[in-house]
Amino acid sequence: MSFIELKNVNKIYKNGITALADVSVAIEKGEFVFVIGLTASGKSTFIKMLYREEKPNSGTVTVGGLNVGKIRNRKVYKLRRKIGIVFQDFKLLPKLTVYENVAFALECVGMKEKEIRPKVLNALERVGLKEKVRSFPNELSGGEQQRVCIARAIVNEPKLLICDEPTGNLDPETSKEIMKVIDNINKDLKTTIIMATHDKDIVNRMKKRVLVIDHGILVGDYAKGRYKAHESN
């Protein structure tokens, strides 16, 4: 069985909009996959399905052997501890410092203070923010905030890193740096990475596996380097 498997997944929202229609896909451990599509194409729903922010109406979503759709509300945390999530809007706590924001993820899990410290510093070093541990999020640039978010996502050493448009709010230069950080995580830590984006430059440059979703349908699954975004897309 693959690390991540979607089988005939359908999602229809209560307002009648079909977000995903009969999507089946398998992703192996250590892969780096882009999920692309226009706004409202269903790629966000696809991503949210993986960390059970949404449940499928039918079909099964399996992540690391867990049937995600079947997880009870009370047990969601068990899944969340195995995955890291990076958001477009960073979702940092404004009243906590950089260090505290990253440590927060480990404190929630109930880890010892002694173990937390080296892990947090390690994660911050990996994203290149070790000097800013005492800063508050509003003292950082957008790129730096996104690095904090990435550090928080990987501090627990997850097997899967989900990125929902991580570069959506950043300028191209900063986006490049962020992508470098994410790519290194994939290479060094062998973390599986699934990233939703509509930044064609990034997709073209990185030459990874690409899933294309349009109107809720998986219209393309291109192996590494096969996908080439056209201007019309």
Next chain:
Amino acid sequence: MKAIRIIGRSFRDAFKSVGRNFSLSFASILCTTITLILVAVAIVVAANIENATKLIEDEFSIVVYLKKDVTDAQLENIQTDIKAQPNVEQIDFKSKDEWKMDMEEYSDTFDTILNYLDENPLFNSISVKVKDIEEIGSTAKYIKKIEGVESVKYGEGMVENVVSTFDVVEKVVVVTVIALVLVTAFLISNTIKLTIFSRRNEIEIMRLVGASNISIKLPFLIEGFIIGLIGSIIPICITIYGYVILYAQMGGELFTNMAVLIKPYNFVFFVSLVLVVIGSIVGMLGSLKAVRKYLKI
């Protein structure tokens, strides 16, 4: 170990967030304070009315006058018969000689008149305390039928009026207290809901990084508890000092010497305890209810 760490962190976070969200915490605390003051006043008033009615009701008793020719054996029988009544609390026999002595002591006029007569014109009597004042009429009726009883007096008419008035007052007071407690609960939980609404991002992030629902709820629960606790400080001070001063000012009486106020000590501590319990429990439940809303998908 892990559980202890999570609880420890919850306490730390709760205190931190009361401080960090001070303006909102302050609003919750203020709201708790104001409503608890109302509750305190209501409890004090209610308890005193309850106490006064009890005391006044206790004053009522049935006086049974016995026939002149009742023998000692008969007297014994009458007393056992009355005592056997379920509504009878206690009986006191008072002989006509005792009555005479009392009256002679009371005024010289009685003294002269009574000594003028050859025979003591007074009756032997039994005073009967009842358990339930509302049943006093039927108890009196029963006693009247006992062999050897001359007559029975219990303040007919007046007793019924007093009893029914007190009944209404008591009900009104109880309803008021309950309503106030409910209003308090509603206000506190609403204010806390507002403070939590402003922190729904925090809850969302906690969920996303894999905090279990319990470890998310715990800091908020403790925070609600702290808010309730702090909010009950001023009402408690007002209750303790206010009531002690009031008691001293009024000389321990409620307008007439028929009704005395409840003694301040122990009573004020009891009311304080009730306030702390209401404040902290309502605070906890209020924040629990509010957090729950954000823990659903």
